Amino acid sequence: MSEQCVVVNRWRRYGKDRLYVTQPDETKVGWWDLTTGQGYPESSADLPALLAAVEQWNTEQVADADDLDTSAAATDVPDPTPPGVLADLPTAVPVPDFPAPAETTTALVAAPGNDAVPSARPWIDLTTNRAGTEAREQALAAREAAPVKTFLARALGVHTDERAWRIGADGEEKVATQLAKVAKKDPRWRFLHAIPVGDRGSDIDHVIVGPGGVFTVNAKHHPKAKIWVGGNTFMVDGHKQPYIRNSRYEATRAAKLLSAACGFPVHVEGLIVTVNAGDVTIKSAPVGVHVVPRMQVARWLLRHGDILADDTLEAIHDAARRSITWQP
Secondary structure (H helix, E strand, O other): HHHHHHHEEEEEEOEEEEEEEOOOOOEEEEEEEEOOOOOEOOOOOHHHHHHHHHHHHHHHHHHHHHHHHHHHHHHHHOOOOOOOOOOOEEEEEEEOOOOOOOOEEEEEEEEOOOOEEEEEOOOOEEEOOOOHHHHHHHHHHHHHHHHHHHHHHHHHOOHHHHHHHHHHHHHHHHHHHHHHHHOOOOOOOOOEEEEEEEOOOOEEEEEEEEOEEEEEEEEEOOOOHHHHHEEEEEOOOOOOOOOOHHHHHHHHHHHHHHHHHHHOOOOEEEEEEOOOOOOEEEEOHHHHHHHHHHHHHHHHHHHOOOOHHHHHHHHHHHOOOHHHHHHH
């Protein structure tokens, strides 16, 4: 079977995450929305090449992530790459004439001149996502939209949306570092980061699947702040925040999506991890939501007894890592 090459470029800006596919002569093949899992070929004839390119790109991402994990484990040295957006470099991807993606589900893919074209829908493996990616992209977008304002705000210490996104991304990365320590001590614990949910730009900072249960994690980075929690009330420096309500909703939504994907009920609890707070006081714990300081989260997770059997854990993680699970 002959093969041809296409060029795949990943584009990430303003909350969007897409793959643009072209022929070597720059003829457009189409593009794929990594957030919604929808494809947009230039024509129905381009659909097989688009699907195969996305499938191959996903395979290469997983392989690269595996290589990175192996290297890190061998040297036990933190990733030296500074936080930020990785360059979106073109990659040549061989495309069979008649591709047959190995892991697919039935879906509809839009095409010019057609409302929808029935097609196999590849899924993106979310284990390749880096913590803080979505927040970092939002910070970059805000900075590019108003570079002078951003520079002056940083110089004067003014709080802006760019700062909020940037600080948020820092917090997610710090939490991910603690979660990695858990996996090192007990590899049964699995973690996913920056999980896009739905089609409105929402994401979950971290999803935890382990022998002690399933959790959705919100990293709340409030340097030197005083945090007080009492039931459904979450206060930051005396100001009430909707973190408990949001975390409970996020966990409930995740439970619904994971249960549908797994075919059996999946219980999910919310976990709010405070980062770099000056003081954290928990007067009374919220129902269904846990609040844990970052430096205690590894020990907190490892203290949990075995609730999930290994086969159940594997099934939940397998569903959680598929992008289509979160895009109903």
